[in-house]
Amino acid sequence: MKLKLGYQELIAQAMAQIDTLSLARAHALLNDENTVFVDIRDIRELERDGMIPNAIHAPRGMLEFWADPDSPYYRPVFGEGKRLVLYCASAWRSALATEALQKMGVPGICHLDGGFNAWKKAELPVVEKPAKPQPS
DSSP states (O other): OSSSSHHHHHHHHHHHHHHHEEEHHHHHHHHHTTEEEESOOOHHHHHOOOTTTTTTOGGGGGHHHHOOTTSTTGGGGGGSSEEEEOOSSSSSSSHHHHHHHHHHTTTTTTEEEEEEHHHHHOOOBBBBBOOOOOOO
């Protein structure tokens, strides 16, 4: 079976349309109060590999719903006007996700060049996934 567009073409098209932050620029923004790092990886990846400090987790499958104020799943962080830096493992999912949110009109959206794998390889800060609060 031959697809009209394969994943590589989809990623290339997205990359041509979105803003990609270098590791150095992203690292410089790590403590910027107007920047939010958004980890879109699967929860198992976070538990296994850790995450960027202070990043929020927004699973890729829920991203568009969390970003849309008309959605019952809306999360206010997506409407605060802060720069949102999406990342996944290798910058493939984050490229597609950044393009989707950009099409939706989410302002200040970009993604991390090389993803979390490149971040870790560069020995930039990584923390364990925060434990879920236990019900009282």
